[in-house]
Amino acid sequence: MTAQTFELNGVRVLELPAEGPRLREALDLISLASEHQADLVAIPVGRLDEAFFKLASGVAGELVQKFVNYRLRLAILGDISAQVAESNALRGFVIEANRGHQLWFLEDREALAARLR
DSSP: OOOEEEEETTEEEEEOOSSSOOOOOHHHHHHHHHHTTOSEEEEEGGGSOGGGGOGGGSHHHHHHHHHHHTTOEEEEESOOHHHHHHOHHHHHHHHHHHHSSSEEEESSHHHHHHHTO
């Protein structure tokens, strides 16, 4: 899993590349973040399994809970408008997540930089 580590407004970010297999296991990613001493992990939306966006599947909840347990912040980067349009539950989840500090759904790295100011 090749990832890029960089600083954004004083926060060490581990960003996965857009290309690559869909994520299956959060613990591997959390371990990689720990190796790179990252405070926040940025995942391109295309790397997530479609089940992540179907809240009833529990995939999103399980992934987010593991990040919370390890005190790592998470940013999902990319356009999720199609998924949000299909699900009121997901829309509410995204709105609530973006109000907090643990999980954000953002368009791109520039939006992440703005959020971290």
